[in-house]
Amino acid sequence: MNIGDASERSGLPAKTIRYYEDIGLLKPGRSGNGYRHYSTADIHRLKFLQRSRSLGFSVEECRQLLSLYGDSHRESADVKAIAEVKLVEIDCKIAELVGLRETLRHLVDHCHGDERPECPILDGLSAEEDQPANQSTTH
Amino acid sequence: MNIGDASERSGLPAKTIRYYEDIGLLKPGRSGNGYRHYSTADIHRLKFLQRSRSLGFSVEECRQLLSLYGDSHRESADVKAIAEVKLVEIDCKIAELVGLRETLRHLVDHCHGDERPECPILDGLSAEEDQPANQSTTH
DNA sequence: CATTGACCTTCCAGTGACTGGAAGCCCTAG
DNA sequence: CTAGGGCTTCCAGTCACTGGAAGGTCAATG
Numbered sequence: 507m508n509i510g511d512a513s514e515r516s517g518l519p520a521k522t523i524r525y526y527e528d529i530g531l532l533k534p535g536r537s538g539n540g541y542r543h544y545s546t547a548d549i550h551r552l553k554f555l556q557r558s559r560s561l562g563f564s565v566e567e568c569r570q571l572l573s574l575y576g577d578s579h580r581e582s583a584d585v586k587a588i589a590e591v592k593l594v595e596i597d598c599k600i601a602e603l604v605g606l607r608e609t610l611r612h613l614v615d616h617c618h619g620d621e622r623p624e625c626p627i628l629d630g631l632s633a634e635e636d637q638p639a640n641q642s643t644t645h
Numbered sequence: 646m647n648i649g650d651a652s653e654r655s656g657l658p659a660k661t662i663r664y665y666e667d668i669g670l671l672k673p674g675r676s677g678n679g680y681r682h683y684s685t686a687d688i689h690r691l692k693f694l695q696r697s698r699s700l701g702f703s704v705e706e707c708r709q710l711l712s713l714y715g716d717s718h719r720e721s722a723d724v725k726a727i728a729e730v731k732l733v734e735i736d737c738k739i740a741e742l743v744g745l746r747e748t749l750r751h752l753v754d755h756c757h758g759d760e761r762p763e764c765p766i767l768d769g770l771s772a773e774e775d776q777p778a779n780q781s782t783t784h
Numbered sequence: 785c786a787t788t789g790a791c792c793t794t795c796c797a798g799t800g801a802c803t804g805g806a807a808g809c810c811c812t813a814g
Numbered sequence: 815c816t817a818g819g820g821c822t823t824c825c826a827g828t829c830a831c832t833g834g835a836a837g838g839t840c841a842a843t844g
Contacts, residue, residue, distance in 0.1 A: 519831090519832085521831070521832060521833085522830085522831065522832085525830075525831060525832090529830095539838085539839060539840085540838080540839085541839080559830090564829085564830090565829080565830065565831095
């Protein structure tokens with residue numbers, strides 16, 4: 507199977523598949539003409555990558571998960587630990603975004619949004635009182 | 646005021662402040678020795694940037710907001726429009742993350758997480774049925 | 785047999801928003 | 815006079831791709 511088919515079956519763009527090979531996430535065979543060819547096992551790995559990436563795992567986490575995936579002596583506790591950390595991260599991100607939404611909603615609700623220049627949104631952005639000056643809180 | 650003080654007062658790292666200057670978001674003066682010096686107006690712009698960035702506006706959106714900020718003939722409707730688009734984006738992101746959390750939570754809850762290799766998380770990642778193979782859905 | 789067009793290859797560069805680090809100047813205190 | 819801290823510029827790296835150029839391969843068509 508060539509990269510085009512692999513792309514279609516895995517749901518990943520061909521460019522991304524080549525990139526994953528570059529960084530060592532899989533090693534497809536090569537035909538005589540230099541074309542990559544993908545086995546069904548390769549397709550499984552690609553689908554696995556597509557799913558775990560879309561669940562918010564970083565590429566490095568996917569690498570870990572893939573190695574556990576291919577290890578018949580793995581312990582499910584190892585996998586669960588990774589997933590639970592990710593769950594916490596997702597929860598944090600949601601909480602952060604909800605906070606942002608509240609703040610922005612508040613600003614938007616107080617702006618009449620007409621032809622006049624008075625704008626509580628800009629006022630809010632230029633002088634909010636309640637947060638201390640700190641370096642790089644967001645990461 | 647030198648860049649160190651500007652950093653402290655704005656809550657932005659000095660590197661970031663120089664970067665913002667690089668991309669044309671502000672133009673502080675220079676002292677005889679080549680050091681940048683920041684007026685109180687500069688500090689206001691920096692704080693404005695810090696706040697709007699932390700609210701999820703992209704640097705380009707911040708550039709727009711800054712230009713509205715400095716335009717006494719602005720119409721508050723323009724600002725509100727930008728903010729409302731951002732609100733929708735934040736809502737989308739939250740919804741997406743909540744979906745991720747549900748899926749991952751489901752997988753985690755079904756994994757006993759012990760020394761055995763059986764793992765519903767890996768199973769779920771390797772063969773989930775209900776999503777079609779499509780290119781780059783997430784953005 | 786030549787050509788077209790789709791598909792494949794490699795390589796290089798760009799994205800966004802910084803961040804790290806090296807090499808070197810400036811200023812003040814001891 | 816030296817040590818330190820702060821400032822300067824410039825270059826490279828991050829993450830996970832993505833775009834594009836230049837060119838090789840293949841199957842089908844005229």
